[in-house]
Amino acid sequence: MSLDKTDVENIAYLARLAIDENDIPEYAQDLNNIFNLVALLSDADTNNISPMAHPFDAKQRLRADVVSETNQREKFQAIAPKTDGGIYLVPQVIE
């Protein structure tokens, strides 16, 4: 497997990361080196092995469906880049 310039651009887009055009060859090389390391996994025999997502295969704990948090909008929005009247502002999405 070898990732080229277009692959790196696609991955960066999926991850919503602006990367410098000049840095793409280096990213491609680094990612390829890392995936070469990862390629070792394909030799492992994992037939009949179940995937492990959690060390104790724990189940999600559930709680009663009652309000447990208080509204702290002002406190949380005090650290937001841009808000107005309790709303987070982003560039216009819908014309």
Next chain:
Amino acid sequence: MHTKSLSELSAALHSGEITSVELTQHYIDRIKTHNDTINAFITLTEESAIEQARAADIQLQNKTAGKLTGIPLAHKDIFCTEGIRTSCASKMLDNFIAPYNATVVEKLNQAGMVTLGKTNMDEFAMGSSNETSFYGPVKNPWGTDRVPGGSSGGSAAAIAARLAPIATGTDTGGSIRQPASLCNLTGLKPTYGRISRYGMIAFASSLDQAGPMAHSAEDAALLLNVMAGFDERDSTSLEREVPDYSTTLNDSLEGLRIGLPKEFFSEGLDPKVAEVVNAAIKIYESLGATVKEITLPNSDLAVPTYYVVAPAECSSNLSRMDGVRFGHRCEDPKDLNDLYERSRGEGFGEEVKRRIMIGTYALSAGYYDAYYLKAQKCRRLISDDFKQAFNDVDVIMGPTTPTTAFKLGDKTDDPVAMYLADIYTISTNLAGLPGMSIPAGFVDGLPVGLQLIGNYFEESRLLNIAHRYQQVTDWHQQTPENFK
């Protein structure tokens, strides 16, 4: 004052020999003198520290103080601290003032401890040398041209240089144990789920675990007593009673069965490091332990498995850094995509971007089975190796790291070489087991750590095993020449 153990400091505070304000001021003065040299702290919280110390002194006078009341500590800058910048060593969170406390911070505050400041680290805990920090690298007090390890490098350097008596750290693939090893400290990564992750900025949620970093097992036990326990705010926190870790420290090691995985002593291990580790194991034999060689046949899979699982989880966790609700936002975004892409592109450093990209690719349509699912299956193989091993032995021992502290800049151009610095620590996280590193000696003036891996919830046993060694050795009491 700064060479005393936590128990000694506690006794001095309770007897009135010193006040918490005096002790706190002493450490603040030391930080101001030495931090320029080692860059261990990102934020010094002098004002609130003195305030906390005053409150502690009142409790000490009222005789309502606990064992740790009035003792200063430092927090890795990954733990949210209300009203105090919590940067995770990233430009992305350079302006982030946490609106709440992590459970760990809350508990240690409740215990009366005094927060000196927030320690430097690899950006979002991604690194093994503390060189990916937005605030610059941390220097190792044992050789300031060398790395302290990472990602909890600031906490490690701060304790080693005696700028804090103890500190918190986090460990996703070795981030407590590896810097503990390189800085001559005792570091413990508990069983996954033992300590709450609430308010600890997430890197790889199925691997992240907080723990104490200290000079001795005795000190680490005292901090773990407060840090450990169930928290309903962390969905992966385990409902299990917390023992008093201090009461079993002196238990006998007679008949202790030590397993030495042959994979940890093979090619790649510096022979001088091996010599120190073998000498430490000899000491355990003299304390009544028996030693046998074991095998963890899937050890080769640990690093590659980790570099799928951890980046996959990080790419998902870090999607919350979007320039909308908190953190860095780019200037004049032209549309929503531009806002996301430039805020993230500007806010994240190179290593974080690399890992987000690896994770994004591994989780993308068509590749999920080949990478993420395959890695999770390999994770099971690695975990099963340990299960098998613990049928025959009580504790697994080996080196924490293949070499002593390497030079700053040595591995920054080669991510894969950097990843291999965690070759002996990563499998413990994948299995969710508790692991420790303790000071075991020196090679050419640089510290060597002995790693101890226990079965699930065997933190007491690990601390006991470490403590008995520290009663007959004094490696853990050494202080680097320029920080005495």
